[in-house]
Amino acid sequence: MAGWLDELPSPADVALRALGELLVGVADRPPKSENAERFTTRCLGLPSYGAVIDEDRDLNGVTRVTVALALAELIEEHADVVEIGPGEYTDAPAWTQVEIGNRAYHHPQHLQAAFPAGTLLSEIPCVVRICTRTSALNSPEVTAFVARDHQAGARAVLDRLMARGNVLHPYRGMVCRASLDHGLRLQVIDLPASLTRETVVVDESVWHEIDLGIIAVRDRHELLNRHGLGARRGVLLVGPPGTGKSAVSVVIANELVGVFTVIYVEARAGAELLTAVVEEAQRLGGPVLMVLEDVDLWCQDRRTGGSGGLAELLMAMDINPDARILTLASTNDAQTLDAAAIRTGRFDSIIEVNYPDRPAAGRILSALLAGLPAGAVVDTAAVVARLPEMTSGSDLREIVRRAVLSAVDGDDISTATLLAEVGSGRYRATAPTGAYI
Incomplete structure (x- = not known):
């Protein structure tokens, strides 16, 4: 072929070589990237996406972590056969890491995982998609895809993920704050x-x-x-x-x-x-x-x-x-x-839970002074005797704080400094009265 092309006149030679390179390039072009629907259809072995049925569950600020951890466990367990595909459309698979307490948890954030028959379900393949991102257009959810005749299998897969997520619950035994952040969030x-x-x-x-x-x-x-x-x-x-x-x-x-x-x-x-x-x-x-x-x-x-x-x-x-x-x-x-x-x-x-009486105020004051320089020699009875009615525990704490701050290097806290703070009344943050013009 090269010899034949060399014998052709110059314009024909150049044109045929260019056409050949173009045709070779078209033939070798990589296939079109797989979107979520094509990935699901192929992994389930179905002729079209119309033969697919799905079940989904909404995730809140807690279950989007627990369910993701359960899915991560399944992916690791079946790493030799599971296939990871894109999330919605052609979004690349994404993982993330979250710090809970003193431990870091690594889990999927946005992807599809195809499990062959005999892994999650005994006789049929299943594809699980998870999205833990929250945006104006999307809310966190997990979805199981199966062939149309096996909808109960998709439901069983989601039940398994939710149950396993509860077992893996990373907040169990912790002290958490529950807040409102696109639904319930624990921290x-x-x-x-x-x-x-x-x-x-x-x-x-x-x-x-x-x-x-x-x-x-x-x-x-x-x-x-x-x-x-x-x-x-x-x-x-x-x-x-x-x-x-x-x-x-x-x-x-x-x-x-x-x-x-x-x-x-x-x-x-x-x-x-x-x-x-x-x-x-x-x-x-x-x-x-x-x-x-x-x-x-x-x-x-x-x-x-x-x-x-x-x-x-x-x-x-x-x-x-x-x-x-x-x-x-x-x-x-x-x-x-x-x-x-x-x-x-x-x-x-x-x-x-009322204001402390005198004996209780004395116990509170002793506890606050414990360990402070010269705190052991303070006459707590004398200080308590000068306290006004309805003095709270937080008032006593502020009296001690002010005495420590007023003392030189905090080393000469004494009965006198505490009595001075009680007498000043400044330990109570009282708003001024009157109008300002």
């Missing part, structure tokens, strides 16, 4: 480790009522549920600001974390997603401490017109009375709450 948080029952001084009845709830949820749930009494408990702490309600929840959370999963519920999440939080708590499968701080911010008496999240609270508190959930809530004023919210069966105990 691991740290709590002060210095707060204990010895350093948080409240009436013993507070600890007693909370301990009853702990016993019900942790130790005697089977007995209570077997006799139809219900293991779920609710405790409402009522009292003025600064008296230790939040500190009590921290103490209990630190005591229970590990055995319990602790979920602090933000106000917006409580008003709109408390039922989702309770449902997630049930999926965890173990005892859960659910903390609702300042519940009056979002759940008020319907007669005042400020019911806010009342309906959400009532619905959430009535879900499954057998659940192993201890709810610890707090409010500055129980009178602002609707009567339906604080009845027995929702909140079984309503405990007042």
